[in-house]
Amino acid sequence: MTQDPAGAAPETDTPASSRRGLSRHLVDIAPLKASPAFARLWIGGAISGIGAFMTQVAVGLQIYEITESTFMVGLVGGVALLPMIVAGLWGGMIADVFDRRKVLIASSLVAWASTIALAALSFWDQHLQGDGGHAAVWPFFVVTTVSAVASTVSNATRGSVVGRILPPEMISRATALNGISFGAMLTIGPALAGVLAAGVGLPWTFTIDAVLFTAGFLGIWMLPSLPRLGERVEAGWPVLKEGLTFLRHAPNIRMSFVVDIIAMTFGRPYVLFPALGATVVGGGSLTVGALTAAGAIGTMLTSLFSGPVARVHRHGVAISRAIQLFGLFAALFGLTTLLLGATGHEPAEGWGGVHWATLIVLALCMAGMGASDEVSAIFRQTMIITAAPDEMRGRLQGVFIVVVTGGPRIGDLYAGILATAVALWFPPLLGGVVIVALIAILTRAQRAWREYDAQAPTP
Incomplete structure (x- = not known):
C-alpha cells in the first residue's frame, strides 16, 4: 500500500472510501x-x-x-x-x-x-x-x-x-x-x-x-x-396549438419522442411471449411471466445503480447509445430464438417443459432491454422537464404519454404481423438492426441533438 506525501493511506484503500465509491453508483x-x-x-x-x-x-x-x-x-x-x-x-x-x-x-x-x-x-x-x-x-x-x-x-x-x-x-x-x-x-x-x-x-x-x-x-x-x-x-384549441407549435421548434425534445417511437415500434417482443411459451421455450404462462419480470428487473437494477446519471451531461448522445444498445439486445433476442429454438426440444406446460438454456438467454436479453430502455427514459424525461419552460411542461408531458402509449401498440402490431408472416424470431432480429441503423443516421444528422448539454438545456 502506497502513501501520499503527508503519509496518509490512499482513500481507495479504506473501507469508508469503498462505501463512498459504492454510494456513487447506487441510486x-x-x-x-x-x-x-x-x-x-x-x-x-x-x-x-x-x-x-x-x-x-x-x-x-x-x-x-x-x-x-x-x-x-x-x-x-x-x-x-x-x-x-x-x-x-x-x-x-x-x-x-x-x-x-x-x-x-x-x-x-x-x-x-x-x-x-x-x-x-x-x-x-x-x-x-x-x-x-x-x-x-x-x-x-x-x-x-x-x-x-x-x-x-x-x-x-x-x-x-x-x-x-x-x-x-x-x-x-x-x-x-x-x-x-x-x-x-x-x-x-x-x-x-x-x-x-x-x-x-x-x-x-x-x-x-x-x-x-x-x-x-x-x-x-x-x-x-x-x-x-x-x-x-x-x-381550448389555441393553447393546445401553441404547445404543438412549440414542439415544432424544439428539435431536441421532438427528437426524444422520435427515437422512443423507433425503439418501441421495432424492439418490443412482448406480444411474442405466449407463442414462445407454447412452441419454442415451453412453460406456457410461466415463461410469459418470467420474461416479463426479467424486463422489469432490468429496469429496477438500472435505477438502483443510477448514481452516475447526475454526472452525465450529454443527454442526446446518452439516449442514442442507450437505444442502440436496446436494439442490439432485441436483435440478440431474435437470434437466440432462431438458433436455440431449433433444438428439437418438445415444449410443454409447467417448469418441467421448459428449455432452460433458451429461457435464460432470452431473459438476459429482456433484462438488458429493460436496463437500456430505463437509461434512455431517465435522460428523455429529464430533457423534457429541464429544457422546456414550466408553462409548456404539461402539454409536452401529454405528448410524451401519447408516445409511450401508442408506440408499444404499434410495436405489437409490427411484431404480430411479421411473426405470423415469417417466424417468431424475425421481428426482433430485423427490428434490432433497424433500430441501430436508424438511430445512427438520425444522431449523425441532428447536430443539436449530438451537442445537447444538460448544463445549458435547450429544447
Whole structure:
C-alpha cells in the first residue's frame, strides 16, 4: 500500500472510501430528502401503482371469465387507445392552464371511483354466477376506458409537477427513482393480482386496489398549490396549438419522442411471449411471466445503480447509445430464438417443459432491454422537464404519454404481423438492426441533438 506525501493511506484503500465509491453508483435518494412533497408523491405513487397493475391483470382475468375470449381481453386496450391519446393531449393542456394540484386531485378521484366501480361490477358478476349466469361485459369496457382516461390525465400532470417541486439539478435523479417504483409496480402488481385472484377472488382484488389507491391520493392531496406561472389563459384549441407549435421548434425534445417511437415500434417482443411459451421455450404462462419480470428487473437494477446519471451531461448522445444498445439486445433476442429454438426440444406446460438454456438467454436479453430502455427514459424525461419552460411542461408531458402509449401498440402490431408472416424470431432480429441503423443516421444528422448539454438545456 502506497502513501501520499503527508503519509496518509490512499482513500481507495479504506473501507469508508469503498462505501463512498459504492454510494456513487447506487441510486441517489437526495430528491426524497430535498423535497418532502416529492417524497410523498413518489411513495404514494409506488404503492397505488402496484394496485393499478393488479387491476390491469384482474380486468383481463375478469373479462376472460365472462367471455372466454382472448380477443375480448385484448380489446380492452384497443377500446381505450383513442380516448387515451385525446386525454394525453388535452390533459397536458389542462395541466398548463389550471392549478396542477387540483387537476391531479380531480383526475385521481375519477380513477379511484372507476376502481370502486370495477369492484362493484365484479361483486355483481360473482352474485350472478350463483344463478349460473354472468354480468354483461360492456360495463367493464366503459369503466376501464374512463379509468384509462383519468390515469392518462393524471400521469401527464404528475410529470409536469416534478419540475416545480425539485431543483433542476435533481431532475435526473428523481427520474431514476421513478424507474425503481415502476419496476416494483410491474413485478409486484401482476404477481400479487394472480395470488389474490386465486386466493380471495377478483372482487376483493379490485377492492384491495381501491384501498392502496389512498396512499397515492394522500401524496397528491398534500402537494402545495401549483398554479400556472405567467399570464392567465383559457383552456381550448389555441393553447393546445401553441404547445404543438412549440414542439415544432424544439428539435431536441421532438427528437426524444422520435427515437422512443423507433425503439418501441421495432424492439418490443412482448406480444411474442405466449407463442414462445407454447412452441419454442415451453412453460406456457410461466415463461410469459418470467420474461416479463426479467424486463422489469432490468429496469429496477438500472435505477438502483443510477448514481452516475447526475454526472452525465450529454443527454442526446446518452439516449442514442442507450437505444442502440436496446436494439442490439432485441436483435440478440431474435437470434437466440432462431438458433436455440431449433433444438428439437418438445415444449410443454409447467417448469418441467421448459428449455432452460433458451429461457435464460432470452431473459438476459429482456433484462438488458429493460436496463437500456430505463437509461434512455431517465435522460428523455429529464430533457423534457429541464429544457422546456414550466408553462409548456404539461402539454409536452401529454405528448410524451401519447408516445409511450401508442408506440408499444404499434410495436405489437409490427411484431404480430411479421411473426405470423415469417417466424417468431424475425421481428426482433430485423427490428434490432433497424433500430441501430436508424438511430445512427438520425444522431449523425441532428447536430443539436449530438451537442445537447444538460448544463445549458435547450429544447
